[in-house]
Amino acid sequence: QVQLVESGGGLVQAGGSLRLSCAASGRTFSSDNIAWFRQAPGKEREFVAGISWRSATSYADSVKGRFTISRDNAKNTVSLQMNSLQPPDTAVYYCARGGPGIIYVTSRRYDYWGQGTQVTVSS
Numbered sequence: 001q002v003q004l005v006e007s008g009g010g011l012v013q014a015g016g017s018l019r020l021s022c023a024a025s026g027r028t029f030s031s032d033n034i035a036w037f038r039q040a041p042g043k044e045r046e047f048v049a050g051i052s053w054r055s056a057t058s059y060a061d062s063v064k065g066r067f068t069i070s071r072d073n074a075k076n077t078v079s080l081q082m083n084s085l086q087p088p089d090t091a092v093y094y095c096a097r098g099g100p101g102i103i104y105v106t107s108r109r110y111d112y113w114g115q116g117t118q119v120t121v122s123s
Contacts, residue, residue, distance in 0.1 A: 002026045002112040004095050009117030012085055016121070020080040022095030022114060030073040033098040036080045037107055038091035038119075048093070049080060050103035058103040062088075085121045092116040 008020040022034065035050035049069040050058045057069055068081040078095060096110035104110070 002029065002097055004097065004112055004114035006093065006095050006114040006117040009093060009119045011120045011122065014086055014121055014123050016085050017081070017083045018085065018119060020082065020093055020095075020117060020119075022078045022080075024076045024078075024097070028073070028076055029097055030076075031100055033100060033103050034071065034078040035096050035098060035103065035105075035110060036069065036078075036093055037096060037110075038089075038093045039116075040088075040091040043091075045094070045107050047105035047107075050098075050105070051078060052103055053100050056103070058105070060105075082119070085119075087121045087123050090119060090121050092118050 003025045005023050031053045033052045036048040037045050038048050039045040051069045051071050066084045071078045094116045095114045097112040098110045
C-alpha cells in the first residue's frame, strides 16, 4: 500500500512562492503518474498539475507559467514549485497517485491520496 505525505504549505503574501513536496512510502512510484489537486472551501477538488512516470507534465490553465511540477524517483518524491501566488490559490493541496498512461485531470482516476497541506495566500 502506498502512503503519500505532503509538506511545505503555509501562509504567504501575494506574489510570494512556496514549494510543496509529496513523499511516498510503501512502494516506489517511479512507474506511476502523480498529480497535485487542490480544494478551496465550498469548492470542488480541482486538478492543478500532473507528472507522468516519464516526466511529461500537465498543468491547469490557471497555474501555467507560475507552477512547476517535478519528480525525483531516487527519493520517491514529487514537488510543486509555486511562484507568483495569488489569493485564489488559497486551498488545501493534495498529491495523488495514478497509474501509468495519460495524466488524468479527474480525481476519480487516482487511488491513493495524501492528507493535504494548507496553502494560504494573503492579499
